[in-house]
Amino acid sequence: MATLREIQRRIKSVKNTQQITKAMKMVSAAKLRRAQENIVAARPYADKVKDLVAALEEGTMPENHKLLSKGSDKPAKKAELILLTSDRGLCGGFNSYLIRMVERFMREHPELDCTVSIVGRRALDHFKGRSEVTGRRHFGSGRPDFNLAEEIAGDAVASYLEDSSDEVYLVYSTFQSALTQTPVIQKLLPIIPDNSEKEALDSFLFEPSPEAVLDVLLPKYVEVQVFRALLESSASEHGARMTAMDSASKNASEMIGGLTLIYNRARQAAITKELLEIISGAEALKDS
Amino acid sequence: MADTFTLEIVTPSGILVSEETTEVTAPSTEGEFGVLPNHTDYITALKPGLVSYKKDDKDCVVVVGGGYAEVSQEKTNILVDYAKLATEIDKNAANEELKTAEATLAETKEDDSHYAKCKEAVDLAEAKIAGAQKA
Numbered sequence: 001m002a003t004l005r006e007i008q009r010r011i012k013s014v015k016n017t018q019q020i021t022k023a024m025k026m027v028s029a030a031k032l033r034r035a036q037e038n039i040v041a042a043r044p045y046a047d048k049v050k051d052l053v054a055a056l057e058e059g060t061m062p063e064n065h066k067l068l069s070k071g072s073d074k075p076a077k078k079a080e081l082i083l084l085t086s087d088r089g090l091c092g093g094f095n096s097y098l099i100r101m102v103e104r105f106m107r108e109h110p111e112l113d114c115t116v117s118i119v120g121r122r123a124l125d126h127f128k129g130r131s132e133v134t135g136r137r138h139f140g141s142g143r144p145d146f147n148l149a150e151e152i153a154g155d156a157v158a159s160y161l162e163d164s165s166d167e168v169y170l171v172y173s174t175f176q177s178a179l180t181q182t183p184v185i186q187k188l189l190p191i192i193p194d195n196s197e198k199e200a201l202d203s204f205l206f207e208p209s210p211e212a213v214l215d216v217l218l219p220k221y222v223e224v225q226v227f228r229a230l231l232e233s234s235a236s237e238h239g240a241r242m243t244a245m246d247s248a249s250k251n252a253s254e255m256i257g258g259l260t261l262i263y264n265r266a267r268q269a270a271i272t273k274e275l276l277e278i279i280s281g282a283e284a285l286k287d288s
Numbered sequence: 289m290a291d292t293f294t295l296e297i298v299t300p301s302g303i304l305v306s307e308e309t310t311e312v313t314a315p316s317t318e319g320e321f322g323v324l325p326n327h328t329d330y331i332t333a334l335k336p337g338l339v340s341y342k343k344d345d346k347d348c349v350v351v352v353g354g355g356y357a358e359v360s361q362e363k364t365n366i367l368v369d370y371a372k373l374a375t376e377i378d379k380n381a382a383n384e385e386l387k388t389a390e391a392t393l394a395e396t397k398e399d400d401s402h403y404a405k406c407k408e409a410v411d412l413a414e415a416k417i418a419g420a421q422k423a
Contacts, residue, residue: 038301041300041301041302041303042300042301042302044298044302044303045298045299045300045367046300048298048358048365048367049367052331052356052358146299146300146301146369146370149300150369154405204329204330204331205328205329205330205331206330206331206332207316207318207330207331207332207333208317208318208332208333212317212333213331213332213333213356216317216333216354216356217333217356220355220356224300227300
């Protein structure tokens with residue numbers, strides 16, 4: 001049986017932890033809101049670029065553009081995976097889901113020679129010392145900016161054009177709600193335009209030429225895809241952390257409840273014991 | 289015939305400008321071009337520079353980075369990496385930026401893959417300074 005003081009010390013330490021988890025939950029909630037605002041703000045740009053790429057792909061000869069297809073039907077041999085994770089932990093299974101997904105992808109595609117580019121310190125720690133890792137980058141858990149997306153997309157496009165990769169995939173968490181984030185593998189290159197809703201652009205005049213516009217637009221499209229993934233991943237991270245911290249706070253209050261019960265029981269037992277001692281002492285005196 | 293049209297300047301971090309206007313000029317890769325109402329449908333790539341438009345007979349200037357413009361009869365969409373109102377530009381910061389951008393450009397060889405990006409950074413810094421002077 002633990003002594004009263006020991007129990008008291010544990011209660012205090014759990015309370016301290018609970019305070020930290022509560023504070024982290026609040027911070028994550030605020031950051032999540034900001035991340036969601038960023039996603040909404042980026043949407044008009046992403047939608048317009050997407051529409052235009054889809055429309056242009058109709059109007060020009062997509063086979064001619066390297067980013068759309070490499071012009072050969074050979075099966076892909078080399079794949080690059082760009083893994084977006086967080087810099088910090090304490091966000092439940094957020095990072096391990098993504099890492100597991102990458103490893104499963106490698107297992108399921110033994111014919112592919114996979115390399116992994118990493119964003120975020122968590123995955124970097126996991127893949128430390130593994131030969132597959134090529135690019136290494138970090139980003140703060142704060143607000144991802146477009147420059148970072150440009151950089152990642154630029155590297156991916158460069159390695160694709162240099163034939164060091166035949167396919168490029170993005171691995172990240174899509175944000176559905178604060179409670180659910182789904183890890184996905186999305187093909188980044190070669191580009192498969194989304195043809196679901198296209199407007200007719202036949203009447204448009206292109207300057208200098210549709211091909212030249214496409215040349216500018218396709219790298220931009222890749223950048224936008226990466227940027228969106230970064231934003232989603234950041235929102236997912238904060239969402240995951242919020243949920244994790246919420247359940248941690250709940251567990252802490254349960255634990256405090258249990259410990260308080262034990263403490264009170266122990267206190268009561270001690271009091272009863274003391275009373276018994278006093279009474280039996282008094283009785284003994286009376287008899288003599 | 290409408291005598292105004294909608295101008296939208298959109299960046300990855302949000303919509304910067306959404307106004308009814310009568311006249312817009314923008315820097316395309318082929319040189320500056322102007323848009324009046326009922327312009328023919330037109331798509332072009334943009335280089336860093338100044339977009340100016342008329343709002344209530346006043347000239348407004350926006351500094352933009354690379355991107356493209358989509359012009360139709362009632363609407364002009366300008367999609368760029370970067371956009372800021374010229375009145376909000378800090379001239380000293382822009383001068384600093386130009387210096388660092390030029391230094392990086394000087395170190396980069398012309399056939400380097402980063403060359404285009406460095407050149408664009410210099411152009412953008414120059415556009416910022418020009419914008420700050422106009423504002």
